[in-house]
Amino acid sequence: MRYRQLTTGTLALGVVLLIDVLRVWLPGIITIFGQAASTPAELMGAFALGWFVLALGAPAVVRRVGARPVVVVAAAALALARLALTAAPGGRTQLWLATAGLLAGLVWLVGVAAGTDRPVPGLALGFAVNAALHAVWDTVDVVWWGTWAAWLFSSVAVLLFLLGTAQPVARAGGGAAGGDGGAQAGGGGVRAWLLAGPALLLAGMVALSPALARTGMSYLFAGDGVAGSPLFGLAPVPVAVAAFLFTASTRPPRGWGRAYGPVALLVGALLFAGDRGDLLVPAVLLAAVGLGACLALTDDADRPDGTAQTGPTGRETARDGTDATAARRGYAVAVGMLVFALGAVGYYSAYDLGYPNAAVPVVVAGLVAVVAFTAQPVVGWLPGPFPPIRAAAAVTALALLAPVVADEVPVAGNRDGPPERLTVVAYNIRMGFGLDGRFDLTGLTEVVQRQRPDVVLLSEVDRAWLLNGGHDTLDVMAERLGMPYVFGPAADSVWGDAVLSRWPMDDARSLPLPAVGAPTGAQALGVTLDLSDGVRVAVVSTHLQPPPGKGPVVQARAVTDFAIRYAAGRPLVVAGDLNTEPGDEAFGQFTAAGLVDALAAARPLATSPADDPREQIDHIFVSAALTPSDPVAPRSTASDHLPVAVTVALPPR
Structure with missing residues (x-):
């Protein structure tokens, strides 16, 4: 033996x-x-x-x-x-x-x-x-x-x-x-x-x-x-x-x-x-x-x-x-x-x-x-x-x-009344891998935590692909940030977009977007933040995938239609890697729907590539009821994109 x-x-x-x-x-x-x-x-x-x-x-x-x-x-x-x-x-x-x-x-x-x-x-x-x-x-x-x-x-x-x-x-x-x-x-x-x-x-x-x-x-x-x-x-x-x-x-x-x-x-x-x-x-x-x-x-x-x-x-x-x-x-x-x-x-x-x-x-x-x-x-x-x-x-x-x-993701709870402001971060995390090819969840969470966010919208979230090492990047990031999550599948059931929040989330819905020739699937994930006392804010996370040689116009239109219907008159935040720049036709779909470019005060605000940003393709849009301030794209090479962050003031009650 x-x-x-x-x-x-x-x-x-x-x-x-x-x-x-x-x-x-x-x-x-x-x-x-x-x-x-x-x-x-x-x-x-x-x-x-x-x-x-x-x-x-x-x-x-x-x-x-x-x-x-x-x-x-x-x-x-x-x-x-x-x-x-x-x-x-x-x-x-x-x-x-x-x-x-x-x-x-x-x-x-x-x-x-x-x-x-x-x-x-x-x-x-x-x-x-x-x-x-x-x-x-x-x-x-x-x-x-x-x-x-x-x-x-x-x-x-x-x-x-x-x-x-x-x-x-x-x-x-x-x-x-x-x-x-x-x-x-x-x-x-x-x-x-x-x-x-x-x-x-x-x-x-x-x-x-x-x-x-x-x-x-x-x-x-x-x-x-x-x-x-x-x-x-x-x-x-x-x-x-x-x-x-x-x-x-x-x-x-x-x-x-x-x-x-x-x-x-x-x-x-x-x-x-x-x-x-x-x-x-x-x-x-x-x-x-x-x-x-x-x-x-x-x-x-x-x-x-x-x-x-x-x-x-x-x-x-x-x-x-x-x-x-x-x-x-x-x-x-x-x-x-x-x-x-x-x-x-x-x-x-x-x-x-x-x-x-x-x-x-x-x-x-x-x-x-x-x-x-x-x-x-x-x-x-x-x-x-x-x-x-x-x-x-x-x-x-x-x-x-x-x-x-294993650490469990905490359950969000209502605080003492609704806040006056929310800090929103949107970040394409490239499955957790930095520009140097290292799996760098520490770098990702640190740059997000520095913004003291209330809501985080993530793109390119991988939860089990063997190709990427078989990691659950979302659950681990949620544990480290201390924020529960909702995940919307896009390419398949373990790759997509997510919303993390310090506030309770409900009424989650995911809409598959038209492929329009792009090989990687795309979706729009809507969640509603319950800020207590009847104050509710709609949040939509997405990652547009443009067809070869074109802009993601069709997908942008589908996202805005979904977001407006989903919000149903409530304050609305739409954010993610939109693969379109200010002035493009796809970008115009969001402004034509009455949404405001929350990063306008800091333009030009390039976010890709992270080590030498030249393209403005990561965005945050808000409805007219929300007032944005302090837009920023903090530097980090923990992904191939920079995160974007903004603070939005809620409408007076």
């Missing part, structure tokens, strides 16, 4: 470190390589896919050089890159460190695959540990902390991984007979390794995504197509982690009963693809159950005798065809990780290129389901539960901490 424990533990640690690197590398494609959308989406996709294609050459290197030296060198490179990223250097240094770590991680996986014919326990434990830690950390990766605790955790994880890699592991039994049996039975773990990449994609997007689970809970609390601040929003996470580990380590039923996992995974993927916020929680839970069960179907399915040849250190066996089997495993994991890249690029590039993407998670789930269901059923069961009961229980207990230790 020492072999099994070391194999599982080292593989799981490596998977955790690789996912950490991916959570830095993936958003770096957009924010650093993409340079704020100035790089064509096709070029960004080619850059992303290129490294996974390059890794297809790793099995040939392993076969020529040997698995052991490849694994040791690649593990060291992965560990060093992961540790260096803890410094969060930003810019191209960060991008190339993450790229080096990614390539090293892919080569390491290929080397490990060459010497490990039973990867499911380590893969499952790695996915589960990463999800549990991500939830406990409130979806903000330790890489971005910049504290001594981040260095301590990273150093311990890297050290344990390197020690596990360096530790020689004796053959676990079976000898040449075991090797022959694996080769004859169909490849000794080939199917399991093939599913590593697709399973990683589905785990990060749906099954084991803490941010998606919390976003789903926030829809259940609000309803009507909008999302609100949930209590114990991370509660589904320990359930998903426990279900995943249980099904991944449980003997699959015989006969057609084996189909429950593939069916659950497909249903979960379909619910996710349906893009309905109220279906996200069942999507997470079903996908977790199904993904674990599919991995279990491939666990040693190709090796009925259940023997294992080597551990993750890459000690090779070279008898009677096992070299060929090891090569097949290496190619299988390389191809599987290429599927991960194709799925991620295919899904998220749709928001730049404008094609339907709902089929991507369903197709990947279908691939996993087919590979798993057609695997040879296990004959007999291996002695000892895997993952070990104690390890699975510990990971589940860790996940249980998440809803307990």
